Amino acid sequence: MLKQILKPGDRVDIIAPASGCHPGVLKKVEALLTSWQLQSYIPENLLGDDFLFANxxxxxxxxxQKALQSPQSRAVWCLLGGYGSGKLLPELGRMIPPKTQKIFLGFSDITALHIFLQVKWGWSTIHTPSARQVALGAVTEDSSQMLHDVLFGKTHLVYENLAPLNHAAKKNAVIAAPIIGGNLHLIQASIGTSWQIDAKNKILFIEDVNERAYRIDRALEHLKQANILNQTAAILLGDFIGGKEVDGTSLVDATLKRFAETCPIPVLQLKHVGHGKVNYPLILGQPVKLQLGKHGTLDFDCSLGGTQSV
Known part of the structure; x- marks a missing residue:
């Protein structure tokens, strides 16, 4: 079960810890949350003057910090990813964790914050499209609806037909463990930092976008040699979008397949979580049930209502 759910009238704080966007998007974000019967708080100076970042x-x-500490809000939703979240973590590490956990949402560069909040504060978070994407209709309607239903506790989320990619994943077994992870290159960037990912006895989720095969292979090899994969319970490979070679072909699938075959732990493919137009929510930091075998399933007991299978 999602540790906290939203109800009509709750406030969502919008933050931009990484890249910026056109300020006109903010009105659309506000309208989206209003349509979900939620209040929004968007700082007046959310988007400022910086050549790399939102501000x-x-x-x-x-x-x-204010969004994480605010007693008025129940959730914090990142406007978008891009680049910059990791630069905030040394200072965030000096902050006393709030007594009340928030629902925290985002993906891509926000992976850095997901990892920090899970490793350092013990929070569960939601890997999900950015507020900008949902407000602009950049993800499918069912992706947005599923996020809405998870946030309001209206669905028992089950992902079906996860493809086993190696021998260990084909065994008939069940793994109960929390999920950690997100974007591959942000996971890699955590190595050697105070917020380094800890995947021991966890299910590691990995996705990426517009990265050629050699860069994906290099990052995965780094995880191996840095012992990040030691004692990991299983690996879920989400969507790897783009990354074509100069001749227009793609070596990404072959690279992921070879990686999976060299892993002694179960590796499964989880479609429609990543950077695609179909981008379903993934709850991080809470125990889930991963059924291995020919047709794997990932069961999130986050339900106060019906079951929604994908």
Missing amino acids: KQEHRLEQL
Whole structure:
């Protein structure tokens, strides 16, 4: 069960800890949350003047800290990813964790914050499309609806037909463990930091976008040699979008297949979680049930209502 769910009238704080976007998007985000019967809080200076990021680092950090600490809001939703979240973590590490956990949403560069909140504070978070994407209709309607239903506790989420990619994943067994992870290159970037990912006895989720096969292979090899995969319970490979070679072909699937075959732990393919137009929510940091075998299933007991299978 999702540790906290939203109800009509709850407030969602919008933050931009990484890249920025056109300010006109903010009205659409506000309208989206209103349509979900939620209040929104968007800082007046959310988007500022910086050539790389949504705002100067001190402003992005302050907005992040206030959102995490605010007693008025129940959730924090990142406007978009891009680049920059990881630069806030040394200072965030000096902050006393709030007594009340928030629902925290985002993906891509926000992987850095997901890992920090799970490893350092013990929070569960939701890997999900950005507020900008949902507000602009950049993901499918069923992706948005599923996120809505999970947030309001209206669905028991089950992902079906996960493809086993190696021998260990074909065995008839069940793994009960929390999921950790997100974008492959942000996972890699955590190595050697104070917020380094800890995948011991966890299910590691990995996805990426617009990365050629050699870069994916290099990052996966780094995880191996840095012992990140030691004692990991299983690996879920989400969507790997783009990344074609200069001749227009793709070596990504072959690279992932070879990686899976060299792993002694179960590796399964989880479609429609990543950077695609279909991008379903993934609850991180809470125990799930992963059924191995020919037709794997991933069961999130986050239900107060019916079952929704994908």
